[in-house]
Amino acid sequence: MAIITVIGSGAMGSAMSVPARTNGHTVRLVGTMLDVDIINHAKETGYHTGLKRTLPSGIEYFQLEELETALTDVDLIISGVSSFGVKWFASEIMPRLPKNIPVLSITKGMLNQSDGYMISFPKYYEGLYPDMDFLAVGGPCTSYELVDLDNTCVGICGNNPVSLEFCKDLLATSYYHINLTTDIEGFEFAVALKNAYAMAVTLALGLSLKDGDVLHYNSQAALFGQSVREMRKLLIMFGYNGDNLEYGVGDLYVTVFGGRTRKIGTLLGMGHNLEYALNELSGITLESVVIAERTSKAVLTFIDSGRAKKEDYPLLLHVYNIIANNAPVDIPWSEF
């Protein structure tokens, strides 16, 4: 049995404890400075106040100041921060980690480069700590359904085949299914894109609710199909093959039906502006908006330099217009 230390006890980081505990590993869940109450509560009761679920027994809970203890003899480190915590994790936490232990990131998202390209978080970490071994998990997985043991298929990407197999051995269970890929950038880009497009698809929810109280699926499906079309073109534009597109498609599907992104897309589709929609979600991290904006900026850089055609991305550019210019929702159906 191995020792797995998860740093960041938000919803997804904590949910990773579940397959790890199913496999009988020692799990040490370390809260960040944002998670003090979560850790205190879970330590006492086993109940995670964010997930609203009881975590498996046997998890050891730590506050951030106990990080060194939590890292003793560790075999795998899981970085459980959101995309807003990535730079903090890189500068404050990474130097405190043992250099020879693989770090598996659950964070979704990409960072913009000045040439229009985007880089994954593993790549970003690698640039800062070239001797360390970074991997990332992605694909359709909502944290609370993982805790409920729903069958879930994810991918893990990394450079090192030995570390990839090591992670799979530690974490794969009868309900948590893992595929491996060394195409880090293609994989991470595919799953990051779903955030931008989930907001686009859910605009249709708001549009039908504005007209009545019945959800329609033709318009959702039209936006879903167009999203997949644009995602495929984006992957190709960035120079990746389409082999990992399906992780993004599955992730798009699950995000359309889950939580925050669905809520903001619905509010926008109903005619509310972005400020109103964000206020309704006050206090909740919304990575979708950030990723939509970042991806759009990358695409705009490509368009400006003649490396992409504007007419290939009507849906993404409309979402950008809503986010950046407070434009009203007016789906460019005829440009699809």
Added chain:
Amino acid sequence: MAIITVIGSGAMGSAMSVPARTNGHTVRLVGTMLDVDIINHAKETGYHTGLKRTLPSGIEYFQLEELETALTDVDLIISGVSSFGVKWFASEIMPRLPKNIPVLSITKGMLNQSDGYMISFPKYYEGLYPDMDFLAVGGPCTSYELVDLDNTCVGICGNNPVSLEFCKDLLATSYYHINLTTDIEGFEFAVALKNAYAMAVTLALGLSLKDGDVLHYNSQAALFGQSVREMRKLLIMFGYNGDNLEYGVGDLYVTVFGGRTRKIGTLLGMGHNLEYALNELSGITLESVVIAERTSKAVLTFIDSGRAKKEDYPLLLHVYNIIANNAPVDIPWSEF
């Protein structure tokens, strides 16, 4: 304004009247021998008993014996039969149609060939009537939502660019959006596939309902992602490019949420066998089962002759096992 004659007044054939009437065309809706009551009722009240909706005013209704009258001076013929009516349409109706008028088919599905390949209905019609001009419409569109004027994006395929533009001019409206393609086989295959895979995705609904009364999305998304992966491989195996995959993906999305296929997949996932599930839907045409079986047979022919690998299609072959061998649902997650 043009004269459009729709032959077959089932749900989708009749729904095509809606954009045609929005554009002010003369619409003549002709029932088959299965539609006598639908036509009688609609003629008297304007209400379509299958769609459970009132059709637009101004539609002219005809019984099959009045077909010749309904074809007078016609500009476009729409074939509104289901896949079970295709051979009847070809042998009994086609000879009575004017040879110089384009025929737009709404029928979804493919026919098996002995070499493993499948052909589209337009291709099948063309083989029998090489001088006629056949087109087909496909993509995510449920009939009742089209009647409700939900925004809908479809594709129309055909050989003749002039006829393609003609159909688009006649039928495109502010809510019914049409793209055109000359890749008939690739397009028709992509949209036919969704039937087989919609049943696969909805198995997850039954699996979660069996365990409780809450729908989970991780497992649905895993099956959705795997479906898209297999659909892409199937398109490539058949020699098509992936450009029309998205119509199939959108169509898959809308089918997962609509009606009969969802019901049968859910019942199977809950542990009922195919016979029970089909009995629950008694009297309702179930194209999904037929298309799943046909596609599987095509794939098996390819596998037997070494032109395809079994491990590329675990989900489709499991669905085939359920249909052909009454196998219990046991999703091969680890083979994805």
